Ligand SMILES: Nc1ncnc2c1ncn2[C@@H]1O[C@H](COP(=O)(O)OP(=O)(O)O)[C@@H](O)[C@H]1O
């Protein structure tokens with residue numbers, strides 16, 4: 585069984601961040617380990633407060649884990665500050681770890697900022713070059729590129745190539761567009777592949793980005809490359825969205841159903 589590491593923030597309501605990542609790892613047959621970057625008071629209705637850890641506390645968790653445990657794949661989510669970004673980049677740059685998937689979390693679905701505005705530069709320059717795959721949504725892609733948010737798949741095609749200048753692998757997620765299908769673009773090996781899934785009508789979309797990037801990380805060690813891992817991860821997420829309404833967690837945007845395959 586591969587060992588997967590998540591470096592992310594918390595969500596007591598269990599839909600996003602470290603809880604989503606560990607459940608996804610378990611559902612997809614990876615052994616989950618975790619490093620906490622921020623303690624977030626949030627529920628399905630939104631974020632009430634963020635207690636950010638400092639870079640040295642995050643680096644201490646990470647070095648202590650890596651001194652003992654062989655990590656086959658890393659998923660990075662909410663980091664919060666440039667201090668934490670630089671600490672994570674320094675440790676990962678010095679250590680032997682498997683492929684790194686970065687979900688560049690910036691703003692929660694509820695609108696609360698989860699990354700300091702002045703930390704985007706550190707993300708772009710210090711951490712992204714160490715990552716094998718980044719998975720921005722459309723607002724995150726616009727922030728990373730310093731451009732307007734695109735509103736079409738044609739615009740996404742231009743942006744995925746521009747993001748490919750930052751690192752070799754990019755999954756540009758189109759969940760924020762409208763339409764019958766939810767289309768993402770995967771750039772890997774210099775080639776773009778369009779990945780579409782039927783759009784599921786549900787308000788329970790809390791943590792979709794966390795779940796997708798964790799699923800890619802869990803599946804990558806067992807896959808022949810990024811494309812099969814991303815395809816299988818998107819299928820898993822689409823199932824988790826289809827079954828989300830069977831859960832009844834909170835009164836806002838509830839979580840997706842991480843264990844839908846066991847119930848299907
Ligand atoms: N209603 C939906 N139905 C099916 N897939 C969706 C839906 N909403 C989002 N997705 C998919 O979930 C993943 C995360 O999407 P997105 O909402 O763009 O990112 P984030 O959660 O980071 O904001 C993408 O693969 C996207 O295509």
Ligand SMILES: Cc1ncc(COP(=O)(O)O)c(N)n1
Nearest residue numbers: 593594600601692693790791
């Ligand atoms: C700790 C943490 N990480 C990521 C998200 C983003 O998830 P969403 O966009 O669904 O709010 C979140 N709300 N909390």
